[in-house]
Amino acid sequence: MNEAYRSGCPINLTLEVLGDRWSLIVIRDIMFGNRRHFRELLQNSEEGIASNILADRLKRLVERGLLSREDDPSHKQKGIYSLTEMSIRLVPIFAEMGAWGRRFMPVSEELSIRAQLLEEGGRPLWEDFMEELRVLHLHAPRDPAKPSVFDRLRAAYLEVVARNAAANAAE
Amino acid sequence: MNEAYRSGCPINLTLEVLGDRWSLIVIRDIMFGNRRHFRELLQNSEEGIASNILADRLKRLVERGLLSREDDPSHKQKGIYSLTEMSIRLVPIFAEMGAWGRRFMPVSEELSIRAQLLEEGGRPLWEDFMEELRVLHLHAPRDPAKPSVFDRLRAAYLEVVARNAAANAAE
DNA sequence: TTAAACCAGTTGCAAAAAACAAGCAGTTGA
């Protein structure tokens, strides 16, 4: 019943919905890691989110329209979480946050290669990626001629992982 | 001494520094409202920040390099808070957050006119604005030929405020 | 058919952070 916002400022309102240490992490994992189930989000979490926090954030994000939840037809207990148009449009914010983090924070190569591609690709790439996310999460029709940005980001990430694993094995 | 980050992901690292409900609000007020003293930030706060939270955030942001603090020569007790290159480079993130907030959240006209201009102006305007912030906060040399983005944002805001005040008075 | 593994969470508790209200000592200007 607490629908009173602190102010009508767009920055503030964005912060009131996303301004905590976990909400964007959850959306990031769904968006870039294509994790769609509770356990996937919990167990593959790079940052080690706790199950109660994850449950709370998923609930809140669904309530606020940033995620949707459907039952998985293949398993009675599984739920499938999907992005909505609202969260798909966070791509530019993620891209800018990634660029800023890469410039000023001690990022790891493996985890920042995707941010680098997103930064270099610029807005046209972001638009392609958002269109792909709509196909993946909103059941929008797919243009089969277009190469997948998602696959490109994933391939670049796996390449760095493999290269570093090989370098470590050689030591 | 808790310098252990949760992960080396750029998104996560950005969130670890800025992912709370007040840090970006404080930077926003310094950046767009040109509030440079503690009391200015406290008393003009649209969202009503508490003094202990403000003190804590200012301290943290200075420690992490997002703000700098100098003594005000005109008043022995006053401190002047300034943006750093690190926080000036948040302009694109603010612009994207503003655009997202405007699209999806119940923003007020008065407080979103600046976000609108920033969105419409795009990256060239952001660059101009960042250059101006460097003049204002980093003592960088000013190009006198360039019209001030800061003044344009401020004028647009005051115009909306005045228009709405006139409309209310006429009722 | 039955046991083990898997599923999405929940519960209880301690610690940390946020929110609120009041107060403080030094500084300034009249």
Add this chain to the structure above:
DNA sequence: TCAACTGCTTGTTTTTTGCAACTGGTTTAA
């Protein structure tokens, strides 16, 4: 000299976070 102003601090309550164990149901494989 005194009121107003300065950047905070202190004490208390409330809320959020983090951790670990647990729950009731489902699926899988022997």
